[in-house]
Every structure is written in C-alpha cells, then in structure tokens.
Amino acid sequence: MLKQFSNFWYKFKEYIVLVVLVIVSLFTLSNNNNNSVKNVKTIAFSSFAFFSNIISNITTSALIKNENVQLRKMNAELMIQINLLRQYGIENQELKRLLALKDTTSLPLIPASVVSKSFNTTTNTFTLNSGQNDGVIPGMPVINDLGFIGIVQNVSENFSIIRTLRNVDLHLTVKDERSRVNSILKWDGDNLILTNIPYTSDIKIGDRIVISELSTIVPVTFPIGYIKSIDYSSTDIFNKVILQPFADLTLIENVFIIKMIQSTQINNLELNFYKKGL
Template identity: 30%
Template sequence: MLKRIYDILFAFKEYVLLVILLAVSVGLIASNDRPQIRAIRSVTVGVLGSAQNLIGIVPNYFNLRSENRILREQNLTLSEEVNRLREARLENIRLRRMLGLRDTSSTRYIAARVIGKSLQLLRNTITINIGERDGVHPLMPVVTERGLVGKVVATSRGYAVAHLLLHRDMRVSGQV
C-alpha cells in the first residue's frame, strides 16, 4: 500500500511540489500585512469576486420561480409594514416637535449581495458584490435587518471580503 502511494507521488512529484509551494505561498501572503501584500490581496479579492459572481449566477437561475413567489409574499408583508412605519414616523416627528427634540439618525446603508461564502471552522467569511467604488473600505460593519453580522476586512474596486461574527479574529465592542 505504501509502495503504491510512493509510486504515485514519485510519478507526479512536480505537481505535488507545486501544490505544496502554492500552499506555503498562500499561507505567507495571508499572514503578511505589508502594503505590497495588501495590494496583491486587493487584486486577488477582485479576481475571485468576479469568478464567484459568475459562478453564483448559474444555481440561482434554477430557483427563480420559487424565489420569485417568496419575494412577492415578502413584498406584500413589507408594503404593509412600510405603511405602518410611515404613520409611526409622522407621529414621531409630531411628538419630537412638541417636545423640542431633533432627529439624530444619519446612518447610510449600501445594499450588497453575498456572492461567495467560506464557512470553515472558526474562519467564516463572505464575499460581497460591492467594493471601493461603492464607498466600502476595511473595518466597515456588515449588517442585515437583524443586526450586525460582521466587518469588512479586504476590498477591491468592485468586491469586498468580510469576517462574520463567528470568525476567530472577529472582535466587536458593545454596550449593554
């Protein structure tokens, strides 16, 4: 058995060596934080983001009918909620004026689509389809309607990579 494995490894020794060297190179690049390496990472994020975006289109095509039905139902529910929230907002404005309070909300959100995800043990990341040209930069929060889910760690012109809350390097301050 070991002889057979040895023969296979010997027959493909160039490829085995290439894989080992590539793994070491990727490991060294990932652990380095110099500006030149950040530039390489940015280009890599862009290339991989483009590839994941193209690959992500194919499976979605087959689920369009069921997804469309679900989205229509959500649209109706959300339309009702929007109407309720508009009324509550108007009431809130009237009450604030009566009390002499001013509005302090100025948060700006940028919508994005997840085009790739890596859910490895303690290294959960996502790739999203927005980047530097959309105003995204490292350390920006990633949120959903339910709250914080992560932070951006790398960007390219049109894509960004974010660590999720379960990523081992993720740190968040909070107040209770």
C-alpha cells in the first residue's frame, strides 16, 4: 500500500502541490480584505464573467441556430405532408364521383388516368394510361362525371391519345336539351362554337347542350356544356353561339373510356370526322 502511494506521489507530486497551492491561494484571497486583493478579485471575477458570457452567447446562438434549422425542416416536412393530404383528398373526391357515375350507368366503362396533356391553339390532346391491353380502340368516347371530354384517337398497348373538345378536328352532333334544336359543335381555336343554327331557332343563353341522338359515335346524350353567349350581329343567316363546357380540361385527372362497338364507329364517320387528319 505504501509502495503504491509512493509511486503515485512520485508520478503526480507536481500536480498535487499545484492543486493544493491553488486551493490555498483561492481560500486566502477569498478571506483577505486588503484593497489590493479586492481589486484583483474584482478584475478576476469580471474577466471570468465577461468570457463566460461570450462563451454562453456563442453556445446559445449555436443551439438556437440548430433548433431553427430543425424547425424549418419540420415545417417543410409538414408542408409536404399537408399538401399530399390535400391532393389525396381532392383525388379521393374525384374518384368517388367517378365511381358514382360508374355505378349509375350500364355502359361498359374503362377507367383511365391522364398522364400528360398537350395544349395549343388548335389540337388539344390527352395521353391516358389505358390502351389496347385494356380493350381501348380508336373512336371510343371519353367522359368524366361532368360530361363528355373527347374521342380516342390513337392507341398503343398500354396508352391512348384522345382528342379533346378543344380540337379543330373533332366535330360533334349536339342538341339543345330544352328546345331539341340540333347543331354541330366544333372548336375554332378560341371557343367552342355551335354552328348551323338559324336566327329563328329557339335557343337561349344558359340552355344545356348535350350530345344528340344523331351522333354516330356517342349514342348516349352525355352533357357537354351550356350556351354562354349568342352573337346576333353577324350578317350571316346563322347565329354565332359560344358554348361553355361543364368539364374544365385543365383540371381533369381521371376519366372513363366508353367501350363501344367498333362497327358502329367505322360505319358512321360522316358527321363526326374523328379520324380526320390521321
């Protein structure tokens, strides 16, 4: 035991003496009321407080900065989650409406989602994620819960391209649901126009326009839109009637393709021209 103590003392005696002297010095200073000693203590404590405050501020600033970074990260993550939940909510509502439509019709429907959109002045098209493997063929009508959207133009195994209402190559036979007046609907690059309607026709702003029974590729009177304006200033014998579609093409994400009989489409192209320009 004594030998171990001797070895310890031999190795650390300088440090032990230093610690003892420091303790004695501090004790002496704390109990000494000499003015010079008081001044030294004041300066020492002031310096210690000053540097302690600086170190504390630096440490606190670093902690606050780190906390701010973490909080900003959490806020960003919450924003992403909230946005995803909102998108899921919107998609859920749209899907519910589409399911309700499917439940209330006996027509064979193929569900599809819009994977891309091409917007220009004359030929607006959508690409859908349903194709030949799903039973889609050119000429099939496309709808959503608000009404008619367009016609399938081309198909591949898993995708299809549709001509929307805003396409100059798509002409549809439509009618005024109230007065039963028939006309041809087409896109002029700016508006959906009802053509071949004489001045004497019974049409009014707000009238609901649906696909006519005379249509050769859509044998169901799906709604399209309503009459937005009637221009009586034309010198022609026909009115210029502008239609406002029920479905906003810029917002559509999910649709149904109506599975039609191909012979019906192929044998009746004269009024619809859905393959014009192919």
